[in-house]
Amino acid sequence: xxxxxxxxxxxxxxxxxxxxxxxxxxxxxxxxxxxxxxxxxxxxxxxxxxxxxxxxxxxxxxxxxxxxxxxxxxxxxxxxxxxxxxxxxxxxxxxxxxxxxxxxxxxxxxxxxxxxxxxxxxxxxxxxxxxxxxxxxxxxxxxxxxxxxxxxxxxxxxxxxxxxxxxxxxxxxxxxxxxxxxxxxxxxxxxxxxxxxxxxxxxxxxxxxxxxxxxxxxxxxxxxxxxxxxxxxxxxxxxxxxxxxxxxxxxxxxxxxxxxxxxxxxxxxxxxxxxxxxxxxxxxxxxxxxxxxxxxxxx
Amino acid sequence: xxxxxxxxxxxxxxxxxxxxxxxxxxxxxxxxxxxxxxxxxxxxxxxxxxxxxxxxxxxxxxxxxxxxxxxxxxxxxxxxxxxxxxxxxxxxxxxxxxxxxxxxxxxxxxxxxxxxxxxxxxxxxxxxxxxxxxxxxxxxxxxxxxxxxxxxxxxxxxxxxxxxxxxxxxxxxxxxxxxxxxxxxxxxxxxxxxxxxxxxxxxxxxxxxxxxxxxxxxxxxxxxxxxxxxxxxxxxxxxxxxxxxxxxxxxxxxxxxxxxxxxxxxxxxxxxxxxxxxxxxxxxxxxxxxxxxxxxxxx
Numbered sequence: 001x002x003x004x005x006x007x008x009x010x011x012x013x014x015x016x017x018x019x020x021x022x023x024x025x026x027x028x029x030x031x032x033x034x035x036x037x038x039x040x041x042x043x044x045x046x047x048x049x050x051x052x053x054x055x056x057x058x059x060x061x062x063x064x065x066x067x068x069x070x071x072x073x074x075x076x077x078x079x080x081x082x083x084x085x086x087x088x089x090x091x092x093x094x095x096x097x098x099x100x101x102x103x104x105x106x107x108x109x110x111x112x113x114x115x116x117x118x119x120x121x122x123x124x125x126x127x128x129x130x131x132x133x134x135x136x137x138x139x140x141x142x143x144x145x146x147x148x149x150x151x152x153x154x155x156x157x158x159x160x161x162x163x164x165x166x167x168x169x170x171x172x173x174x175x176x177x178x179x180x181x182x183x184x185x186x187x188x189x190x191x192x193x194x195x196x197x198x199x200x201x202x203x204x205x206x207x208x209x210x211x212x213x214x215x216x217x218x219x220x221x222x223x224x225x226x227x228x229x230x231x232x233x234x235x236x237x238x239x240x241x242x243x244x245x246x247x248x249x250x251x252x253x254x255x256x257x258x259x260x261x262x263x264x265x266x267x268x269x270x271x272x273x274x275x276x277x278x279x280x281x282x283x284x285x286x287x288x289x290x291x292x293x294x295x296x297x298x299x
Numbered sequence: 300x301x302x303x304x305x306x307x308x309x310x311x312x313x314x315x316x317x318x319x320x321x322x323x324x325x326x327x328x329x330x331x332x333x334x335x336x337x338x339x340x341x342x343x344x345x346x347x348x349x350x351x352x353x354x355x356x357x358x359x360x361x362x363x364x365x366x367x368x369x370x371x372x373x374x375x376x377x378x379x380x381x382x383x384x385x386x387x388x389x390x391x392x393x394x395x396x397x398x399x400x401x402x403x404x405x406x407x408x409x410x411x412x413x414x415x416x417x418x419x420x421x422x423x424x425x426x427x428x429x430x431x432x433x434x435x436x437x438x439x440x441x442x443x444x445x446x447x448x449x450x451x452x453x454x455x456x457x458x459x460x461x462x463x464x465x466x467x468x469x470x471x472x473x474x475x476x477x478x479x480x481x482x483x484x485x486x487x488x489x490x491x492x493x494x495x496x497x498x499x500x501x502x503x504x505x506x507x508x509x510x511x512x513x514x515x516x517x518x519x520x521x522x523x524x525x526x527x528x529x530x531x532x533x534x535x536x537x538x539x540x541x542x543x544x545x546x547x548x549x550x551x552x553x554x555x556x557x558x559x560x561x562x563x564x565x566x567x568x569x570x571x572x573x574x575x576x577x578x579x580x581x582x583x584x585x586x587x588x589x590x591x592x593x594x595x596x597x598x
Contacts, residue, residue, distance in 0.1 A: 019330055037316040073357065
């Protein structure tokens with residue numbers, strides 16, 4: 001800007017944010033790798049809203065002090081929660097959906113009409129949506145899930161909902177694996193769910209929800225060099241994009257599904273959830289965590 | 300997004316925000332009228348930065364609890380402070396510049412390399428910059444300032460710096476008017492500064508820094524129907540854009556300067572200040588509140 005201009009120049013301006021913009025955020029540590037700022041903002045603006053989703057970096061040791069105050073910013077309408085805050089965020093919301101209760105964490109929270117925050121875990125739905133978008137059948141198939149942590153438990157429940165012939169869940173931490181199997185079995189009593197690692201030749205679909213291979217190109221959750229070529233292999237890990245497990249799967253001729261596809265599949269569901277809650281009183285919110293999944297299964 | 304698509308569609312995305320975006324905010328109540336989100340964001344991006352300024356609505360009764368926690372968001376680098384938080388924000392910063400100390404408020408705060416917040420009041424500089432951009436001479440002129448509140452005191456100091464022949468300051472609240480005159484006189488002992496309302500025929504430049512006329516089309520800080528046509532009249536009020544005082548001035552044939560021009564003039568200075576602080580340790584920050592003004596006066 002030239003201060004010496006003879007006339008008052010109007011300042012330049014952008015057209016994607018102004019004083020009326022409604023805010024959404026993604027909280028995490030670190031935050032630089034987050035993709036929601038580009039993708040959820042695109043989806044919000046595609047719906048004609050003056051809204052934007054921003055990275056909000058909160059350090060773990062500051063979370064309990066900073067997060068509840070951030071929730072009181074008046075024009076903030078929703079939050080995507082990512083690693084490592086999913087469990088911590090749960091204790092700051094007024095109501096938690098069934099998948100959040102099962103997994104002990106929330107991935108999306110929204111503000112109700114009466115200014116309360118409502119959370120739900122969508123990681124499981126995103127994983128299954130990514131598989132279904134790639135036309136991977138789950139009903140009647142033999143499925144192996146690796147990892148029974150927060151993400152693993154949410155994915156276990158969504159996989160069970162798809163009515164596999166059998167679901168194996170493997171986690172070296174036997175007690176938490178047993179706990180997840182107990183919870184999911186009570187929710188889906190008709191589904192056969194077992195603990196442990198079966199012969200891989202018996203498996204149709206393999207999903208890695210453990211952190212083995214994250215930020216490490218040379219680690220794999222399975223100690224094998226080849227996989228049966230008829231198997232579909234999904235890795236929930238997003239960094240690196242192509243994990244060692246996926247490399248082995250591709251070299252073995254398997255169909256592969258990447259962790260990033262899980263996130264892409266959650267974008268619409270996240271926007272639906274946050275925008276729906278904004279129109280309701282907290283006590284009137286009906287959790288429809290399974291709606292996107294059902295519509296997928298019909299298609 | 301069509302869940303039934305045969306191939307995994309990549310989610311759409313925007314190009315103005317991502318996980319590495321640095322955040323700036325404007326805090327106020329209300330916030331919808333703020334123009335910094337468009338204009339400061341434009342200036343930040345014009346400089347090649349991945350940065351955005353957002354409206355952050357904080358209610359007065361929540362300010363002391365929420366504001367210091369918002370300052371701990373890891374990727375937040377600067378804040379523009381607007382009504383009614385300028386005085387409150389001052390107590391949450393580590394260092395305050397000379398104009399902030401004089402006026403008892405801050406309009407811009409920035410984060411230092413060592414994660415401390417540094418504040419300064421730029422309202423006065425913005426007002427004078429707007430006048431100078433319109434080629435309104437102040438040196439050797441007879442200037443009348445209406446209002447000796449937070450904005451008025453900052454403007455008084457910047458007007459005094461321009462070496463007017465005489466500066467009158469009028470405020471019905473006599474004690475605060477006397478206090479401002481005392482402070483500014485000590486800073487600029489060579490300048491004649493008087494309290495009260497002189498005959499308007501003697502005045503070259505009139506600046507309204509009182510709130511009379513704000514959100515009220517029919518209120519004017521001066522009880523007159525006409526003004527001397529040789530007078531330049533500036534109103535620091537931004538809403539309405541064209542106050543009753545400015546209407547009277549224009550009908551009288553005076554040159555007028557609008558409140559909005561003050562904000563436009565602050566954009567470059569605000570960005571300079573916040574970005575400079577980000578490169579320094581808190582104790583090494585040298586306040587250069589007057590640099591933009593000096594460059595103006597030379598041009």
